[in-house]
Amino acid sequence: MNNSLPEGWKVSTIIDLGRNHKDCVQTGPFGAQLHAEDYVADGVPLILIKNIKDSGLDMKGIPRISQEDANRLKRYQLDEGDIVFSRVGRVGSCFLATENEVGWVISGQTLRMRVCDELIDSSYLLYALRSEQVQKDIIGESVGSTRTSINTTILENLEVNVPPLPEQNKIAEILTSVDDVIEKTQAQIDKLKDLKTGMMQELLTRGVGVDGKPYTEFKDSPVGRIPVGWEVRPLGDLASFVTSGSRGWAQYYAENGPVFIRIGNLTREHINFRFKDVIHVRPPNSAEGKRTLVQSGDVLISITADLGVIAVVNDDIGEAYVNQHVSLVRLKEPKISRWVGHFLSSDDSQKQFIANNDAGAKAGLNLTAIRNTQVAIPDLSELELIVEALDAVDLSISQKREKLRKISDTKKALMQDLLTGKIRVNVGLKALVN
Known part of the structure; x- marks a missing residue:
């Protein structure tokens, strides 16, 4: 001490x-x-x-x-x-x-x-x-x-x-007020997550309708009940290329450079990446290196352990490669990639990954199972509206999470300063006398 x-x-x-x-x-x-x-x-x-x-x-x-x-x-x-x-x-x-x-x-x-x-x-x-x-x-x-x-x-x-009791009271009051902001921000995040869950259930199964009018006719499909006008196609038909990442790349790890995408960089909260505990690589200049290099619009799917975690590559990621626990799906039409990402994250799609687990006690998906995964597709204009709505909620969640991170960092610094007396609080003469 x-x-x-x-x-x-x-x-x-x-x-x-x-x-x-x-x-x-x-x-x-x-x-x-x-x-x-x-x-x-x-x-x-x-x-x-x-x-x-x-x-x-x-x-x-x-x-x-x-x-x-x-x-x-x-x-x-x-x-x-x-x-x-x-x-x-x-x-x-x-x-x-x-x-x-x-x-x-x-x-x-x-x-x-x-x-x-x-x-x-x-x-x-x-x-x-x-x-x-x-x-x-x-x-x-x-x-x-x-x-x-x-x-x-x-x-x-x-x-x-x-410290003296009045100073203890003031320090606790300050830190409690920060905790209140943290709690309220977390509650806002939780509400947004609940909102997104409801939106996904509604929009990915019932759509937004035509000309502002809700659909009245639905049909049963391999991915659940969907509007009659939607089609269902296997992911393999939508893709030009399906592969999984490379093994044995520990020898290429580096302090900086391209990102080596692992399951830990994918998250079930949204289809964007979580760049925490990132591993960097200096990949080999070979066909193997090029095969696992991601492009904007690629859909990534975890195929071991926690099956079916989804991410969609955007322009901001830069040069990056997938490891052996992630499947890379390159779509023929990259403009539908975020729809595919959101759809594969839905509860009905996740059931497909569970059903196609081919590794018994140890979870695993092979590339045939990935190609056979079914995706419902509305027309492009409706697809874009739904993606825009879901992305907007994801953005709000990300912004709130960033706010929460900053507040938490502030609290950590405050605790260090206040609990060691590095920064003193003003409790007033009356409090000190009493």
Whole structure:
């Protein structure tokens, strides 16, 4: 812990900040005290490690126990201001209990931290515990070679920077306001994603109609119910070239240069690329190198592991090549490539990839399966309208994600400055006196 602190700040261990040494840090109940068969449909929530995320509490799939069991396990119930840690696996993840979680019960793979309100603001402590330095300390002190874990002793002796209480309150207030913006931005992204899902279901199966009038006649097809005027064709008929990427290119990896496109660069959220953890290559000047070089308008499909993840190459990508886990489909008419990309991302098309998995337990698609994948095609004018609508939502999602990234970076920098005293907050003379 950094000892170069501003005047009035100190370094304290968690046990020094606890209400008493007995229940400052409490491990959840042992397995013999509670079993999965004790779970009930409606009751008191039981917090498992899967419910503790880096951003806070995740209610998805949270089990419940009877009020009788909760009363029996009263020692493990939460009070407002308690902080709950993941004890094993993703150690260091934690959340702050609010009035909504009072009476909830922690499970055996979690730890509850309870401190004195007169010594430290629990909201401030949460941010201090999530700081980069404290997280490093937690991981450094964790035990276990195959699955890391933390215990009461590690948490009790954990050190945090403790400014005067009014300054703690102000720091927590600032960081909470940033978290509110992050939460609202994420909610906007989630709404846009839901909107896109609904639009895809509607537009890719019912179209936009003719002259502004919705279709009234539909037909069954290999890709589901579609307007009568649409045709269905195998991807192989629409393509001039179908291949998969190269193997054994590790020898060509480089620090910069052309991108080597892998499944990780494709995403199910949209048909644009995700350039994170990019590998660069210096490809061989050979037929093999040229075969796997992408062109604008190419449709890329993951053919191993997570089957059917789609991307469409645009003009911005520059020189790039696909690896062996990605199929490259070059269409005869590149102007329909984004339609094909969106359509192949739809639920009905994804069922085709699942059905054509030819590798048993290990997922895999061969090039014959790719060529036989069916695509519904409306006329060009309708196709362009639908693509424009879906691309507009994708653009909005991307813009919101970029905003979220910038806010998250701002928060990270703020935490570093505020929690070390590098930047001081103005709490006012009255607050300091009180």
